[in-house]
Amino acid sequence: MLKIAYSEIFRYSVPEKHRFPMQKYTMIPERLLAEGIITQANFFAPKKLSEEEILTTHTTEYWHKLKTQTLTAKEARPIGFEMTPTLVDRGRYIAHATYECALYAQQYGVAMNVAGGTHHAFADHGEGFCVFNDVCIASNLLLARGQAKKILVVDLDVHQGNGNASIMADEPRVFVFSMHGAKNYPFRKQISDLDIELATDMEDTEYLQILADTLPRLITEFAPDIIFYQSAVDVLATDKLGKLALSQEGCKARDEYVLRHAKAANIPVAIVMGGGYSEDIEDVVEAHCNTFRLAQQIFFDEASSNSN
Numbered sequence: 001m002l003k004i005a006y007s008e009i010f011r012y013s014v015p016e017k018h019r020f021p022m023q024k025y026t027m028i029p030e031r032l033l034a035e036g037i038i039t040q041a042n043f044f045a046p047k048k049l050s051e052e053e054i055l056t057t058h059t060t061e062y063w064h065k066l067k068t069q070t071l072t073a074k075e076a077r078p079i080g081f082e083m084t085p086t087l088v089d090r091g092r093y094i095a096h097a098t099y100e101c102a103l104y105a106q107q108y109g110v111a112m113n114v115a116g117g118t119h120h121a122f123a124d125h126g127e128g129f130c131v132f133n134d135v136c137i138a139s140n141l142l143l144a145r146g147q148a149k150k151i152l153v154v155d156l157d158v159h160q161g162n163g164n165a166s167i168m169a170d171e172p173r174v175f176v177f178s179m180h181g182a183k184n185y186p187f188r189k190q191i192s193d194l195d196i197e198l199a200t201d202m203e204d205t206e207y208l209q210i211l212a213d214t215l216p217r218l219i220t221e222f223a224p225d226i227i228f229y230q231s232a233v234d235v236l237a238t239d240k241l242g243k244l245a246l247s248q249e250g251c252k253a254r255d256e257y258v259l260r261h262a263k264a265a266n267i268p269v270a271i272v273m274g275g276g277y278s279e280d281i282e283d284v285v286e287a288h289c290n291t292f293r294l295a296q297q298i299f300f301d302e303a304s305s306n307s308n
């Protein structure tokens with residue numbers, strides 16, 4: 001069964017001026033349910049990350065400031081949200097959800113977080129709407145608990161996962177692959193295990209070719225036992241922040257490529273959402289829903305029809 005992490009706290013509303021479209025967290029599950037792609041049984045309510053789990057990845061000082069709400073204005077500003085206890089809690093649920101998705105992916109082949117992909121959070125600070133780094137925390141927990149030995153991060157958000165690159169810089173068991181806009185935030189990039197910088201206004205064909213030239217080789221050479229896939233939809237031409245020019249079909253083809261390769265290689269894939277900032281929220285929701293539809297189709301519908 002396609003397990004999907006979802007919690008009421010994901011819906012936390014932030015003022016309009018933050019530009020972060022929180023409505024998508026409500027709209028994605030509602031649409032998938034309405035279409036009958038999934039039922040309530042697909043959802044699971046994630047647990048909350050413990051302090052001990054946070055400290056596998058984040059510094060004691062940063063966590064203390066979050067916990068006591070004592071980030072200075074200068075420290076809080078790059079995050080882009082006004083810090084509240086609820087927002088910190090929200091981040092804890094989201095990060096634990098990503099870890100639980102990894103465990104479900106090991107069981108079912110794939111699992112998805114309706115949120116997550118907070119790849120701009122560093123060990124000692126947050127930025128770019130990211131408080132905790134969910135994929136790094138989940139990776140550190142899997143490694144520490146003997147639940148994975150080699151982890152591949154496939155980050156196809158249009159923004160570089162600078163937090164992932166920084167946190168995993170000295171961790172050879174986690175390979176961070178990021179494909180992102182060369183001329184996009186973060187303007188001072190970190191060094192991932194593999195960074196591919198994309199030209200502004202790149203379209204479907206060229207983008208998909210680069211992915212096809214890279215991903216199969218990475219999977220063969222690194223031989224991960226799990227993949228975290230950040231399936232952000234800020235690669236769309238309609239995105240206000242993205243600077244690339246993928247169509248809805250191109251974005252869907254990207255997801256299909258990643259999912260089919262992971263499945264063919266028999267590597268579990270845990271999917272996190274990442275960004276999406278199209279003017280029309282409909283473009284964001286539709287593109288994210290495609291990822292869920294594909295996961296259901298490729299890992300479950302096709303698999304059962306083949307065995308019949």
Ligand SMILES: [Zn+2]
Binds near residue numbers: 157158232234274276
């Ligand atoms: Zn992004």
